[in-house]
Amino acid sequence: MADQLKPGSGPLDYGNRLWLKILFGVMYFMLYVPIITLIAFSFNTDKRGVVWRGFTLDNYAKAWNNSALIEAMTNSLMIAFIATIISTVIGAMVALMLWRFRFPFKGAYEAFMGLPIVIPEICMGVALLLFFNETGMMGAIVAMPWPLNLANIIIAHVAFCFPFVAIVVRSRLVGFNRQLEEASKDLGASEWQTFWKVIVPFMMPGLVAGALLAFTLSLDDFVITFFTSGPETVTFPVKVYSLVRRGVSPEINAASTVLIVITVMATILAMKLQAPEKSGKG
Amino acid sequence: MSHYQSKFKSTRRSLLKGTGAMIAGMTFMPRFSLAEEEKKLNLYNWDTYIGEHTLDDFNKATGIEVKMDLFADNDELFAKLKGGNPGYDVIVPTNDMLERMIKADMVIALDHAKIPNMANIDKPFQEAAFDPGRKHSIPYMWGTLGIGFRKSKIEGGVVDSWKILLDSDKYAGRISLLGDAQNVIGVTLKYLGYSFNSTDAAELKKVEDMLVAQKKNIKVFADDNGQDLLAAGEVDACQEWNGDIIQVMAEDQDINYAVPTEGSLVWQDTMAIPTGAPHPENAHAFLNFVLDAEAGKHIAETIKYATPNAAAKALMDKSYTENPSIFPSAEIVAKCEPSLYLGEEATKVRDEIWTRIQAA
Amino acid sequence: MDNWKDNKNVFWTLAAPGTFWLLVFFILPLGFLFVMSFSDKAMVNGEVSITDYDYLTGITNYIRSVDPLYLTIIWKSIWVSALATLLCLVTAYPIAFGICFASERWKPLLLLLVVLPFWINLLIRTYALIAVFRTQGYVNLTLGVLGLGPYDMLYNNFAVIFGLVYVYMPFMVLPLYATIERLDKSYLEASLDLGASQYTTFLKVTVPLTMPGIITGVILVFIPCLGSFLTPDLLGGANAIMIGNVIERQFKAANDWPFGAALSFMLMYATFAALMLRAFLAKRSAGVDV
Known part of the structure; x- marks a missing residue:
């Protein structure tokens, strides 16, 4: 397999090129300037966050004591977590199906899978609002105990996340050498074993990229969540949206900082747990 | 892909029409069959628009636990409730949106016997054109739309006309207008000497021409952050709500607020109970509590908008009751108009004008 | 590629969950809206109703949507999105390329670092962007020290494009990463060994081989850009309206859901036409199969 060729020294060792390193530095700097500003301002005493007035941890205390904000964050993380798992599994299955099989109306089917990506968010939000209301799912689910009352939102998030996973995983699968699969079967592995030992490891970078994309989409979605949430199921973006219309308070910056720290730790942990498997394929 | 759609058309259509009643029953029946309401209330409110400990006080007084959810603007409130009430008990729409919701049967008639504190309401607010007899709403706060400006950057340091925003290139690139059709078109009508609520095609055409011509001088149509632009020095004058400007005035002495002499909009936020509210009894208790003198005073102290609660106003000190940015003079108020709900056709006309202005 | 009939069980197992989910929780809801796009507000007692509709009355909404005003x-939305997508590709490619050629130890971290900013809420991020670029923001303060500026960097089309690039960056980086990662490096070595320059190798070998990722990225960025409304709203000036804003307004302030639905479907038809065209061209060149 390709990535077994370790990038050694020589013409392909792009990782050590100075110009690429500089370019990298500049890009990451651009990406992070606003974030650093945001984190810095979470320690600011100025209420409107326009000028720097002094260091404080009060904003964190305030955010911590704001039960509504904490609840919204918990909801968001819960939704993003579950929606990511479901959409990664479903998305990967669809990608495998599209990659492996030939079937009638395949082009139409692919277009159909692309729909959630194509449609304006607000349109999908309103469509789901109509749907949940007309089928009674809104009333029934919103009244359930936590976390079941998040089901509507999770369903909606999966619906727009998994096609993204599918498209990313599929573009990874295109380069798969089917001979590997055949070799595996020739050597006596069952279909199932071949799937787990050969195809899944090959898909892994696609799966990771797809899952990250799904998590990002779910965690950040405002429009669709707004239309599918009830009074008991407010998420962080919905909360933030109603709050910042009167200016971003440092409290929100503090909460965002906490959220980012939590998600980073969770991701690093997940990557650590997954590490032994990864080392196997180089 | 259209063949996918057409296959389902007939079933969907019947689904759309037929299941509504069944669903409504399924959703609300169990809740209404309870003899005693559970001690809960869902309030749907604007951000920073309630007293700091009002909800706790209410909980202490009645044992009802209030959960507050926030919306960013009236249109959001409307869009969310239009498909059906997902469980809110009390909402806080502005007068024209309330009028629309009354027409659409989206709010219930109040039982005045359960709100004795309605007697505390200031005389002029006891009656309302948009809600005759106050059948559906109580007044919550009121205020004006005007110009927030940076004194040191404006010639003479005072503003008394919409001209600097609508009909002058003196501050080109240093001014902002609100981002919604109704209020921008409305004040332009006022500036031209017409009614805020005009539906006359010729008058609206003049408004459109004026705004298209003025657009090159406008930095941005700011949805609801004109005060931030002003505070950050991005603009020198902006069209904004009095309450938003008052907030930044407290931090920056150089900022001031004025209602132009041509007149403007006077708005009133109301509290009402949406149709399908799961806890209507608690909702009535809450409306009554808000109109209480002490509770009303605490709310006014926190959010610093003008209260229509006479009993509460009587308890406030002069820095509040005599602040011209909060309570404009009777003379100015007389020139202002409330925004009316003009019907769906007029809304569409204004929306198209607004699109043309933005795309010009 | 197998025929689905050869292995029906596997085919149905793989196809069922996704198809079910999309049919029930997406196509069906969308059907409501599709019906809505052919409907009109009902007339009740001589007045246009606020909440009731007459269903399937005709194509008036579509006729209205091809008015030159909306076209x-x-x-404008198309070229703003196209420019943003192009800029996104140009910036994201080196990032994805760099990540793939970094050492194994750094790879996950670098990837995480690209995605991380996007776990901060879009609105908060956009406000942070405003704080950096406004007239009295940090960029201008820094330039001021050097004796330059201040420049008005916000509230124009440039700001909108920049904002879109910033917002949709991971949608480009992730698919690019997924394809460059699986790029067979021996092809590059072969090209270099045979005397092609780095530049030629990149254009003639690397880019064609990673085309599936490029196309995926372009689709994932271009389409959401087309429907975006928050970024033009917050960063754009008086001129910055995009079709997403108009659609959003139909569902909110204008309360004209049928027209909003019709505009959304128009946008979808346009995107579909573009996708079909791409599929057609791809088939003709018989090259990559995405």
Whole structure:
């Protein structure tokens, strides 16, 4: 397999090129300037966050004591977590199906899978609002105990996340050498074993990229969540949206900082747990 | 892909029409069959628009636990409730949106016997054109739309006309207008000497021409952050709500607020109970509590908008009751108009004008 | 590629969950809206109703949506999105390339670092962007020290494009990463060994081989850009309206859901036409199969 060729020294060792390193530095700097500003301002005493007035941890205390904000964050993380798992599994299955099989109306089917990506968010939000209301799912689910009352939102998030996973995983699968699969079967592995030992490891970078994309989409979605949430199921973006219309308070910056720290730790942990498997394929 | 759609058309259509009643029953029946309401209330409110400990006080007084959810603007409130009430008990729409919701049967008639504190309401607010007899709403706060400006950057340091925003290139690139059709078109009508609520095609055409011509001088149509632009020095004058400007005035002495002499909009936020509210009894208790003198005073102290609660106003000190940015003079108020709900056709006309202005 | 009939069980197992989910929780809801796009507000007692509709009354909404007014806005949205997508590709490619050629130890971290900013809420991020670029923001303060500026960097089309690039960056980086990662490096070595320059190798070998990722990225960025409304709203000036804003307004302030639905479907038809065209061209060149 390709990535077994370790990038050694020589013409392909792009990782050590100075110009690429500089370019990298500049890009990451651009990406992070606003974030650093945001984190810095979470320690600011100025209420409107326009000028720097002094260091404080009060904003964190305030955010911590704001039960509504904490609840919204918990909801968001819960939704993003579950929606990511479901959409990664479903998305990967669809990608495998599209990659492996030939079937009638395949082009139409692919277009159909692309729909959630194509449609304006607000349109999908309103469509789901109509749907949940007309089928009674809104009333029934919103009244359930936590976390079941998040089901509507999770369903909606999966619906727009998994096609993204599918498209990313599929573009990874295109380069798969089917001979590997055949070799595996020739050597006596069952279909199932071949799937787990050969195809899944090959898909892994696609799966990771797809899952990250799904998590990002779910965690950040405002429009669709707004239309599918009830009074008991407010998420962080919905909360933030109603709050910042009167200016971003440092409290929100503090909460965002906490959220980012939590998600980073969770991701690093997940990557650590997954590490032994990864080392196997180089 | 259209063949996918057409296959389902007939079933969907019947689904759309037929299941509504069944669903409504399924959703609300169990809740209404309870003899005693559970001690809960869902309030749907604007951000920073309630007293700091009002909800706790209410909980202490009645044992009802209030959960507050926030919306960013009236249109959001409307869009969310239009498909059906997902469980809110009390909402806080502005007068024209309330009028629309009354027409659409989206709010219930109040039982005045359960709100004795309605007697505390200031005389002029006891009656309302948009809600005759106050059948559906109580007044919550009121205020004006005007110009927030940076004194040191404006010639003479005072503003008394919409001209600097609508009909002058003196501050080109240093001014902002609100981002919604109704209020921008409305004040332009006022500036031209017409009614805020005009539906006359010729008058609206003049408004459109004026705004298209003025657009090159406008930095941005700011949805609801004109005060931030002003505070950050991005603009020198902006069209904004009095309450938003008052907030930044407290931090920056150089900022001031004025209602132009041509007149403007006077708005009133109301509290009402949406149709399908799961806890209507608690909702009535809450409306009554808000109109209480002490509770009303605490709310006014926190959010610093003008209260229509006479009993509460009587308890406030002069820095509040005599602040011209909060309570404009009777003379100015007389020139202002409330925004009316003009019907769906007029809304569409204004929306198209607004699109043309933005795309010009 | 197998025929689905050869292995029906596997085919149905793989196809069922996704198809079910999309049919029930997406196509069906969308059907409501599709019906809505052919509907009109009902007339009740001689007045246009606020909440009731007459279903399937005709194509008036579509006729209204091809008014030059809306076509101009759609056209403008298309070129703004196209520019943003192009810029996104140009910036994301080196990032994805760099990540793939970094050492194994750094790879996950670098990837995480690209995605991380996007776990901060879009609105908060956009406000942070405003704080950096406004007239009295940090960029201008820094330039001021050097004796330059201040420049008005916000509230124009440039700001909108920049904002879109910033917002949709991971949608480009992730698919690019997924394809460059699986790029067979021996092809590059072969090309270099045979005397091609780095530049030629990149254009003639690397880019064609990673085309599936490029196309995926372009689709994932271009389409959401086309429907975005928050970024033009917050970063754009008086001129910044995009079709997403008009659609959003139909569902909110204008309360004209049928027209909003019709505009959304128009946008979808346009995107579909583009995708079909791409599929057609791809088939003709018989090259990559995405």
